[in-house]
Amino acid sequence: MQLATIKQIFRDPSAFTGATVELRGWIRTVRTSSKGFGFIELNDGSFFKNLQIVFDNELPNFDEVGKLTIASSLVVRGQVVESPGAGQAVELKASAIEIVGVAGSDNPVQKKRQTFEFLRTKAHLRPRTNTFSAVFRLRSYVAFAIHRFFQEQGFIYVHTPIITGSDAEGAGEMFRVSTLDPVNPPRTEDGAVDWSQDFFGRETSLTVSGQLEVETYCAAYSKVYTFGPTFRAENSNTARHVSEFWMIEPEIAFGDLKQDSELAEAMLKRVIADVLNELPEEMEFFNRFIDEGLKERLELVRDSEFKRITYTEAIELLQQSGKSFEFKPEWGKDLQTEHERYLVDELFKTPVFVTDYPKDFKAFYMRLNDDQKTVAAMDLLVPGVGEIIGGSQREERLDVLERRIAEMGLNPDDYWWYLDVRRYGAVPMAGFGLGFERLIMYLTGMKNIRDVIPFPRTPKSAEF
RNA sequence: UCCGGAGUAGCUCAGCUGGUUAGAGCAACUGACUGUUAAUCAGUGGGUCGGGGGUUCGAGUCCCUCCUCCGGAGCCA
Helix, strand or coil, rough: CEEHHHHHHCHHHHHCCCEEEEEEEEEEEEEECCCCCCEEEEECCCCCEEEEEEEEECCCHHHHHHHHCCCCCEEEEEEECCCCCCCEEEEEEEEEEEECCCCCCCCCCCCCCCHHCCCCCHCCHHHHHHHHHHHHHHHHHHHHHHHHHHHHHHEEEEEEEEEECCCCCCCEEEEEEEECCCCCCCCCCCCCHHHCCCCCCCCCCCCCCCHHHHHHHHCCCEEEEEEEEECCCCCCCCCCCCEEEEEEEEEEEEHHHHHHHHHHHHHHHHHHHHHHHHHHHHHHHHHHCCCCCCCHHHHHHHHHCEEEEHHHHHHHHHHHHCCCCCCCEEEECCCCCCHHHHHHHHHHHHCEEEEEEHHCCCCCCECCCCCCEEEEEEEEEEEEEEEEEEEEEEEEHHHHHHHHHHHHHCCHHHHHHHHHHHHHHCEEEEEEEEEHHHHHHHHHCCCHHCCCHHHHCCCEEHHH
C-alpha cells in the first residue's frame, strides 16, 4: 500500500496500473446506482483532473458512501485499474473507503455553474472549484518559475521591508502602520498627533514598492530582485487593481533601459514557456472555458519579438490611426487606457514596450534623457490586460537627481540614503516592477484581478 | 472618487402602467434507473423581495436615503 497523489497517477498511469494505493481527497461528484455500484470523482488538489473511484456493495459502508455529499473528505484504498469507461484511462477500484468528514448539503459550492462574483463572496471555499483550483495552482507554479528564472541567472533575492519609514516612494497613497490609540493619540504642543511616541518613533506605512531599498542592494550584488506584497491605499475600483498585491522588482547594475527591457522580455517568455510545458491541463482548461485563443496567443508571444516604440512614436501612431478617442492623443499628456488598448489590442496584437516618456508625469528617479524632455522609462503593455510592467533606467548622476528632486517639490532629506548610493560608487542601474496578479491574469485569461489572488483586498472589502 | 447598471429561493433570473396565496431553471433532499462521467426521470421542501424611511386603502413594483456588487474611467502594477 503506497500513498499516492492523483497527479502521480495521471502523469504515469501505466506505472500505477495494478498497484494498490491510498488516496486522500475530496468528493467533486458522486453517482450511485441501486444495482450496487457507484462512481466518485475525487480531487486531492495535486492535479487539475479528478480521479474516478469505482465502488460497489462489497464495501461494508456502501450505503453511507453512496449518500455522500460534494466536498466530503475521504481516504480511499484500492487498486488502480484500466477503465472500461470512455472518460478516463485509469480509475481506482475501491477496496475500502474511509469517510473522514461529511459535508453538509447546504454547502454553497454546488455542482452547477456559479458566477465568479458569487464565488468571490466564498473565497474560503472557491479553491475547491475547477477554475480556482487551476488558477491558484498556476499562481503557485508561476511564483516558483519566476524565482527559478532569476536564480538561474545569478540574481540575489532581497527581502525589502513591508513596514517602511520612508514616505518617499511616491507610488501611491499609503496605509499607516501605528499602535497609537486612534481615539486619543498623544499630541504635540501645537495639537498635531505626536508620531514620535508611536511604536517606531516615527510615522510608518506599508510599503508601496521595494524599489528604492532594492536599489541599494543592487549597488552591492549587481543583480537583485524582490518578490513580495505591496500595498496601495488608492480608492481604485477596477478589475485590474487591488489594495494588496504582489510585485516582482528586479534591478540590474551596469545596465541601461535596453537591457532592462530585454530582461523583462526574457522573463515573460520563459514563464510563458514553463507554464505551457508544465501545466498543460490547466492551460487547456483556460483556453477552452475562460479565454478562447489564449494558448495560441501565448505561444505567439513566446516565439516572437516584442515591439518597441517610443512614447513620441506612440503619440504619432495614435494621431495617424484615424480613430476618434475620447481623449485626443497629444505629446506631453499621458497615454489613456483607450490609447494603450488601441496600440496593443488592435494595432500590434503583441506585447509592446513604450519607452522614453515625458519627464513631467514620471517619477523623479527615472534617468533624464539627453533631450532634457524625456526620461528613460518603459511600460510593457500586453493584449487583454494592458500595463503589466513599469520600469526605468535610474538616474545615477547625483547632481541631476538632486535637481529632479527639487524640481518635483520633494524634500531631499527624505532621500539621504538613496542619494548615498550615488555618492559612493554610482553605476548605471535599471529595473522594473511586474504586477504578479496582472501576470496571472495574462497567463490565465481571467478578467478580474480579484479572481487571481486568494483573498483580495479592495476598497470596502477585507472579509476573511 | 466620477459615470452607468444591478440587488427577488442556496445559485442564475422572470415578475407589465402598484391589486388576491411571489414564479421558473439549476442546486439540495427523497425515490427510480444506469459502467456512470455537467448522467437521466419523477416527486418534495425552500422567500423579512439589500437596510432604513416615505407615498398609498394596498408596495417586489413609486419616491428619498444608505449599503453592497458589477461594468467603464482616473490613479497604477
